[in-house]
Amino acid sequence: MIEAEIIAIVLLFFVAWALLYLARKRLEKFGLNVPIPFLLMYKSKVRDIWFPSISLSKGYRYYEKAAIVLSLISMLGGIILIFYIISEFIVPHPSSQPAVSLTPIIPGVTISLSQTPFLLLALGISVALHEIMHALSATSNGIKVRNGGILLLGIFPGAFVEPDEESFNSSTLSKKVKVIAAGIAMNLILAAIFFPLTLFFPSLVSQGVLIEGVMKDSAAYNASISSGDIIKAIDGQTVNSPYQLGNYLDKNTKNSYTILLANGSEETITINTPNHFLGVYVTYDIPSIWIDVYTFIFWMFTINFSLALFNGAPLVITDGGKIFTELLKRALGSNGEKISLYFQALLILVFVYTILLSNHLLG
Known part of the structure; x- marks a missing residue:
C-alpha cells in the first residue's frame, strides 16, 4: 500500500474517533459510551x-x-x-x-x-x-x-x-x-x-519447498535454479519441508530433484553437492487458502x-x-x-x- 493511502487511512481513523467523541452525548441514548477518546x-x-x-x-x-x-x-x-x-x-x-x-x-x-x-x-x-x-x-x-x-x-x-x-x-x-x-x-x-x-x-499443508533466493556460484545457481521454483521431490520421494531437504543434503552429495519451475513447467535435474550445500533460501510452499x-x-x-x-x-x-x-x-x-x-x-x-x-x- 502506497504511503498516501496509509496517510488517508490514519486521517480517517482520527476523524472517525473525533466525530464519535463529539457525539458522545447522543450515543448514550443507544447505550454507547465514549468516556475518553479512542474508547467506545x-x-x-x-x-x-x-x-x-x-x-x-x-x-x-x-x-x-x-x-x-x-x-x-x-x-x-x-x-x-x-x-x-x-x-x-x-x-x-x-x-x-x-x-x-x-x-x-x-x-x-x-x-x-x-x-x-x-x-x-x-x-x-x-x-x-x-x-x-x-x-x-x-x-x-x-x-x-x-x-x-x-x-x-x-x-x-x-x-x-x-x-x-x-x-x-x-x-x-x-x-x-x-x-x-x-x-x-x-x-x-x-x-x-x-x-x-x-x-x-x-509442514502438514505444504506442497513442496519454495525457493526464495539463490546464492551466486552455488550448486543451485549453477543448475539454473531460480527464485520462485519449487522442489517437489528428491530421488522420487515427495519433499514438503526445508527440514526434509536438509536431511537429503546431509545424507547424499548427488540427488535427483523434481522441480516445478516458476513458469509452470516441471523438470527433473541431477545436482552434485560435494559439500552438502545447495545454496538456496527456502520456505514452505503453502497454498494461498492455507x-x-x-x-x-x-x-x-x-x-x-x-x-x-x-x-x-x-x-x-x-x-x-x-x-x-x-x-x-x-x-x-x-x-x-x-x-x-x-x-x-x-x-x-x-x-x-x-x-x-x-x-x-x-x-
Missing part, C-alpha cells in the same frame, strides 16, 4: 448466573484450581520476561542485537495492514473467551454478574464482564482469586493449544501468549495486579495494598522503559 463501550445488564451446568460442575472446579496455579505461573513469567529483556539491553551482549525485545502491535507500523483482520479476529475471540471464564467463575463462586458488554479501543475489539462489587468484595480470598485467575488461565491454555500448530501446520488459516493460528498464539504474560503480570490495571494486591492484603493487611501499588507502579515504569529500549527510542 456498550454496556448492559446481563444474566446474573452464567451457564450453571458448566460453572457448577465438578470438572469446572478442577479447572479453577488449575487456573490459580497457571495464573501465578503467568505472573512470574511476565515479571521474569520484563527484567530479562532489560538485562539483554543493559548487560554487554556478544551479538549486536538482544535475543528478545518488546514491540507494540501497531497495524501499518509494526505489522502490515494485511495482517490486521486476522489480528482483530484473534483478539476478539481471545478476549471474549477470557471474559466468559471470568463470568463462569463468578457463578461458580456464588458471585453475581452485574454488567457486561463489548468495547473498541482504537481499532482493537474487546469485551468485559463486571461482577457485583458488593458481592465480590465480601467474598473470600480464594473465591476472588478464582474469578480473576480464570481468564488468565484461558489465555495460557489457548496459547498452549496454538503453539504446536504454529510449528507443525506449515496461508490465511496459518496467519490466524499464528495470531491466536501470539495474542494469547502476550495476554497470559502481560495481563498476568502485576501492572496496576491487569488481572495479575488484582491477584497480587489481594494476596498482599491477606499477608500484610492494609499495608499490603500500599506495597502492592508501589511495586506495580514501579514495574509498569520498568515495562514502559523496556518497550522504549526495545524500539530504540532512548538513543
